[in-house]
Amino acid sequence: xxxPNGTLAKVPAGVASRAPVPSRWTERVLTVGSLVSxxxxxxxxxLIFVGRPPDAAAPxxxxxxxxxxxxxxxxxxxxxxxxxxxxxPSLGLVVTALEYxxxxxxxxxxxxxxxxxxAGLVLALAR
Amino acid sequence: MxxxxxxxxxxxxxxxxxxxxxxxxxxxxxxxxxxxxxxxxKSAIAASLIGVIAxxxxxxxxYLRSGLADRRLGLVLLVATxxxxxLGGLTATLLDGRAxxxxxxxxxxxxxxxxxxxxxPRPPEQAAADEGAGILSNYLEPTTGRTVAYRARRVPAxxxxxxxxxxxxxxxxxxxxxxNVPTMSLLMRVPIRxxxxxxxxxxGATAAASAVIYYARDALDPLLAAPVALGMLIGARGxxxxxxxxxxxxxxxxxxxxALVFAVQMFARVVQR
Numbered sequence: 001x002x003x004p005n006g007t008l009a010k011v012p013a014g015v016a017s018r019a020p021v022p023s024r025w026t027e028r029v030l031t032v033g034s035l036v037s038x039x040x041x042x043x044x045x046x047l048i049f050v051g052r053p054p055d056a057a058a059p060x061x062x063x064x065x066x067x068x069x070x071x072x073x074x075x076x077x078x079x080x081x082x083x084x085x086x087x088x089p090s091l092g093l094v095v096t097a098l099e100y101x102x103x104x105x106x107x108x109x110x111x112x113x114x115x116x117x118x119a120g121l122v123l124a125l126a127r
Numbered sequence: 128m129x130x131x132x133x134x135x136x137x138x139x140x141x142x143x144x145x146x147x148x149x150x151x152x153x154x155x156x157x158x159x160x161x162x163x164x165x166x167x168x169k170s171a172i173a174a175s176l177i178g179v180i181a182x183x184x185x186x187x188x189x190y191l192r193s194g195l196a197d198r199r200l201g202l203v204l205l206v207a208t209x210x211x212x213x214l215g216g217l218t219a220t221l222l223d224g225r226a227x228x229x230x231x232x233x234x235x236x237x238x239x240x241x242x243x244x245x246x247x248p249r250p251p252e253q254a255a256a257d258e259g260a261g262i263l264s265n266y267l268e269p270t271t272g273r274t275v276a277y278r279a280r281r282v283p284a285x286x287x288x289x290x291x292x293x294x295x296x297x298x299x300x301x302x303x304x305x306x307n308v309p310t311m312s313l314l315m316r317v318p319i320r321x322x323x324x325x326x327x328x329x330x331g332a333t334a335a336a337s338a339v340i341y342y343a344r345d346a347l348d349p350l351l352a353a354p355v356a357l358g359m360l361i362g363a364r365g366x367x368x369x370x371x372x373x374x375x376x377x378x379x380x381x382x383x384x385x386a387l388v389f390a391v392q393m394f395a396r397v398v399q400r
Contacts, residue, residue, distance in 0.1 A: 023191040023198065030191075030331075034184045038360065041353040048131050054350050078349035085180050085356065086339050089332040092184075096198065109202040113209050113332060120213035120336050124220075124343035 021103065025095045033088025040081030047074040090117055134164065135354035138178065142362020147373060148382045150238060151302035151330075152359040153179050155382075157231060158389035160355070161396070168224045168231070170348050172300030173341035176334045177352040178359035179302045183331035185360060186367075190324040193269070200262050200279050200317065201325045204310075207286040208303060208333040211293020216337030219298045220344045225397045231299050232393035238305055239386040242379050266321055279315040288314065297337030302330045 048054055054074045065083075068076025097110040137159050138152070145152035153175040160171035190196035219227060262279040279285075292306035304326045311322035341347040 021198075027188045027191050030184045030188050034181060034360075037181065038357065041357045044350070044353045045131065045135065045357065048350070054131075074353075075350055078353040081356070082177055082338075082342065082347065082349045082352050085177060085184070086335050086342065088184055089180065089335040093332065096202070100198075106199055106202060109199075109206060113202065113205045116206065116209040116213060117332070117336050117339065120209075120216065121339050121343060123213065123217060124340040 021099055021106075023096075023099065025099060026092050029092045029095050030088060033084060033091065037081040037085035037088065040077045040084060044074045044077035044081060047072055047077060090114060093117075130164065131350070131354050134160065134351060135358040137163070138355045138358025139362040139365070142178070142182065142359035142364075143366035143369075144362070144378070144382070145359075146363040146366030147369075147378050148242075150242075150382070151179065151304050152182065152363060153299070153301035154235065154238060154305070154386070156355060156359060157300050158235065158393060160351075161228070161231075162389060162392040166351065168227045169219065169341070169346045170351055172219065172227070172298075173338065173347035174352040174355040175300035175359075176296075176338040176341065177347070178356045179296070179300070179334040180331045180338060181356040181360045182363045183302070183327055183329075183334065186363070187324075187328040187331065190327060193267075195266055195269075195320060195324040196328040197262075197264050197266070197279075197317070197321050197325045198328065200264065200311070200315075200321075201328045203262065203282060204286060204289045204307070204325075205329050205332055207289035208293035208296070208307070208329055209336040211290040211295075212297040212333045212336030213293075213340065214290075215294035215297020215299075216340030217297075218294070219337070220340060220346055222298075227298070228393045228396045232390040232397075234295065234299060234301070235386045235390040235393065239383045239390070241305075242383055242386075261315070264321075266318070268320070275318060277316070277318055277321070279311070279317050281314050285310050285315050293333050293336065296330075296333050297340070302326075303333055304330060 052072060052074050065076050065079050069080055093110045093114045097107040097114075100106040100110065138156055141155035141159055142152040145155050156178065157168070157171045157175045160166040160174065161168050187196060191198070260280070261282060263276070264279065265274050265276040268275050288306065288310045292303040292310065295301060295306060296303035304323075307326040307329060308322045311317040311325060312319050317325070338347065
């Protein structure tokens with residue numbers, strides 16, 4: 001049952017002997033996510049250091065975030081960085097589920113984690 | 128501007144220190160922001176969670192590429208840590224800041240005591256891969272070039288422990304690796320290299336589960352999170368690069384002293400107000 005990339009012990013033999021599941025797309029999603037968020041944070045910090053006012057707006061107003069970014073306000077860029085970073089692991093899970101589409105048990109686990117993250121957001125918004 | 132620059136510098140130091148002593152930057156930056164900068168503890172925790180996601184997301188990529196991080200095992204435990212993260216995040220937004228300070232003080236003391244006790248640790252016994260139940264897997268050991276087979280045991284017990292790891296992460300803004308790694312290494316008998324890399328892979332989604340709650344409940348200040356995340360990321364990478372050239376034993380001792388000082392400060396905040 002030992003394969004180069006490991007397997008769940010109860011996975012049927014046919015599945016267990018499958019080729020290793022590449023993580024190329026998950027790696028890409030995580031890399032792009034960290035680069036985008038890191039870039040946004042960097043712009044926010046530069047804007048703070050050059051003296052742009054660090055005012056804030058409503059955190060769930062997409063329009064306000066976009067306007068703040070266009071107006072080169074640090075809050076807009078920092079918020080965009082935070083949101084892209086929070087979303088990155090979820091996107092990584094979606095891609096992981098696709099990469100494991102032929103190993104249903106693992107794909108379901110990835111989607112289950114995604115559902116838990118979504119449930120957390122729903123619970124947080126329902127005050 | 129000055130406070131953002133100082134928060135950034137403090138986060139670089141915290142990230143490097145956390146990477147060098149193997150506990151992550153969250154356990155250092157939250158008390159620094161709270162005690163030294165006067166930041167409300169919930170904002171400090173939320174900013175630290177963003178730093179944890181940034182560090183984990185970046186560090187996980189080479190571990191996935193090399194196959195050292197066990198995604199199957201990670202996803203099994205992630206179900207539990209993400210659930211715990213949601214519980215921890217929701218609880219933290221309801222708790223008083225003083226209760227969180229007290230909890231943080233206890234966790235700092237526990238980690239410091241654990242660090243003293245494990246000053247000269249023996250490598251955990253690894254179970255044979257060819258017997259019993261559990262998640263069977265293997266990895267290519269980079270130092271020997273040999274394929275090492277292992278079987279992750281006691282999955283239900285480890286999942287229960289992982290709920291606690293996720294809850295602690297969400298409650299206090301720490302990575303959860305201080306619980307995840309011993310859980311996989313000691314309880315599941317997974318090789319330590321796989322345990323640490325898989326834990327790093329798991330931390331991003333675990334922290335995201337609670338960070339989204341802090342954000343939705345307006346407890347996350349992006350203008351604080353930006354310097355903290357960027358600083359922790361730079362510090363963690365720098366710390367990992369110099370890890371072989373500094374005395375980790377001396378750093379661990381320094382952490383014990385700093386953690387105890389911060390723990391006292393955290394307890395002092397409970398009785399001050």
